[in-house]
Amino acid sequence: MKKILSLTYILIGALGFSQVGVNTNTPTEELHVAGPTSTIRIEGLNETNNPLNLGDKQNSRVYADPDGDLVLANVPADIGVLFNPANYLEDPLDTGGADSNQINQTGVGTGYSQAGWPRVIGPGNSTFTLTRPAIVEINYSISYNIYKSGNPIDDFHARTAQFYVYLRSGSHTGAIVTTDYDGNPIDFAGNPGALGYSGNFYTNGSSSGAGGTEGFDKVFYATGHDYVKLGPGTYSPMFSGILFVANTAGTGAVKMQIGPGDDEVIIVAHYYN
Numbered sequence: 001m002k003k004i005l006s007l008t009y010i011l012i013g014a015l016g017f018s019q020v021g022v023n024t025n026t027p028t029e030e031l032h033v034a035g036p037t038s039t040i041r042i043e044g045l046n047e048t049n050n051p052l053n054l055g056d057k058q059n060s061r062v063y064a065d066p067d068g069d070l071v072l073a074n075v076p077a078d079i080g081v082l083f084n085p086a087n088y089l090e091d092p093l094d095t096g097g098a099d100s101n102q103i104n105q106t107g108v109g110t111g112y113s114q115a116g117w118p119r120v121i122g123p124g125n126s127t128f129t130l131t132r133p134a135i136v137e138i139n140y141s142i143s144y145n146i147y148k149s150g151n152p153i154d155d156f157h158a159r160t161a162q163f164y165v166y167l168r169s170g171s172h173t174g175a176i177v178t179t180d181y182d183g184n185p186i187d188f189a190g191n192p193g194a195l196g197y198s199g200n201f202y203t204n205g206s207s208s209g210a211g212g213t214e215g216f217d218k219v220f221y222a223t224g225h226d227y228v229k230l231g232p233g234t235y236s237p238m239f240s241g242i243l244f245v246a247n248t249a250g251t252g253a254v255k256m257q258i259g260p261g262d263d264e265v266i267i268v269a270h271y272y273n
Contacts, residue, residue, distance in 0.1 A: 089259030143261030196224030
């Protein structure tokens, strides 16, 4: 009986004041739920009762239909992870051919070399596909090491290692994508297609001094991030890099390998129509 009376009083109060407050005695709207951690549950929209609820896979967006009813969207999600293979690039050193992952040191800060090769070829491993236009978010972590004829580099010279990612159309051997969906050029420092520039500094000491051989046979990492607007199609992310030193005296044939460790590339599509 108490429950029935309480409900009756609530309904009479709601009709009398035309505004209902939950956790507040001074509602400012017809329904006002107060409190910084307050939530509202609609069981008809939960995963069990509604097939449009995506569960823990991703957020399910709630919309107001023409009648003002709250409903779940039946259109594709606005955001999707399209590409995230494990250890993307080949690990063994390859010094020749199209799949070379070795870069020769230069004495100037220009002259990027394409390097690296997908470890596994195929959809999801070396390519991703857009079915509609999107803003594509690119995140990567690329590994590298520096060596000279298999020996430590103990010349006290500081070096700079720089990288960028670019996209090829159709596969990892396709044409480089040099314009975005709107026809605008994709370019960085005169390198068509360059995205997500990143760079690290590298230095060492003598074999008898502090930090002598610590850089030898060690794997270093560089990370990059960028956005590009792309249309429908299949794409493959690839890399280019450069290793340069200001003082080339006595350095000899120093080289850099791209991909000796675990390399990660994550492609996220942000759809806008």
